[in-house]
Amino acid sequence: MHQGQFGEDYVRVLASAAGLVVSSYNLDIDGVDLQICRPGPFPSVRSPRIEVQVKTTSRSRPDGGVLTFDGLNGTQFNKLAGPGFMVPRYLFVVTVPPDAAKYADLSPRGLLLRHIGYFASLRDLPPVPAGRTRARVTVPTANVLTVARLRALVEAAA
Numbered sequence: 001m002h003q004g005q006f007g008e009d010y011v012r013v014l015a016s017a018a019g020l021v022v023s024s025y026n027l028d029i030d031g032v033d034l035q036i037c038r039p040g041p042f043p044s045v046r047s048p049r050i051e052v053q054v055k056t057t058s059r060s061r062p063d064g065g066v067l068t069f070d071g072l073n074g075t076q077f078n079k080l081a082g083p084g085f086m087v088p089r090y091l092f093v094v095t096v097p098p099d100a101a102k103y104a105d106l107s108p109r110g111l112l113l114r115h116i117g118y119f120a121s122l123r124d125l126p127p128v129p130a131g132r133t134r135a136r137v138t139v140p141t142a143n144v145l146t147v148a149r150l151r152a153l154v155e156a157a158a
Contacts, residue, residue, distance in 0.1 A: 006103050007056035007094040008033060010113055011145070018151040031079025032089065038151065042158035050154050051089045052119075053080055058098040062141040067118055069093050069139060074132030081122040088157050091120045093139055117145035119153065 008024070011034060015022045021037045037049040055071050072080075072091070080089050094117040096103055105112045120139040128135050143149075 002100055003056045003058065003096055004054070006096060006100070007054045007092070007117075010094050010117055011036075011052065011054055011092055011150075013113065014117070014145060014147050014150050017147045018154075020151065020154060031076055035087075036150070036154055038154045042155070045158050048154055048156075048158035049087055050157050051085075051087050052092050053089070054092045054094065056094045056096050058096050060093070060095065062095075065141055067093060067095070067139045067141055069137045070134055072135045072137060074128045074130065074135050077122065077132075077135035077137070078127040081125045081127050083123055085123070088121070088123070088153075090153065091122060091137060091139070092145060093118050093120070093137075094145075119143050119145050119149070 012022050015036050019038070021039055023035045025032055031053055032051040033054045034052050035049055036052065037047050039047050042048055053076065055069065057069060057071055060067055060069050080091055095115040097114050103114055118139045118141065120137055120143060122137065
């Protein structure tokens, strides 16, 4: 639980720096942990938003340009995969150290959060068969979750 909360807080820090508004659902029954919105009008819509499932891992490390993540079960995967969502959905995977005491470090130079968050859209992937216990997702390491990238994901929903 501590690890998962850190992952959501990591995303909240980036969203705050991007000038975005984050809300959380009181229950994760639809595969969504957070909704991220950019307040204000855009040419086609007002307050564009995305929905995200945030996962953390201390075991997966990038290799060969991808981060392989096995932390979704079939039901969770299917709540993110495929077309037809009114609000775009993303999987955010935050890599963390195995030792929770090393998640953050404070020094006179500032606050350091460890390690890195990545994002993936599963909209082009077909759902997995019902009852599948695990679903593997490969996330390109080029999809680093930064302040600018997070803002761009939200604005692309406009």
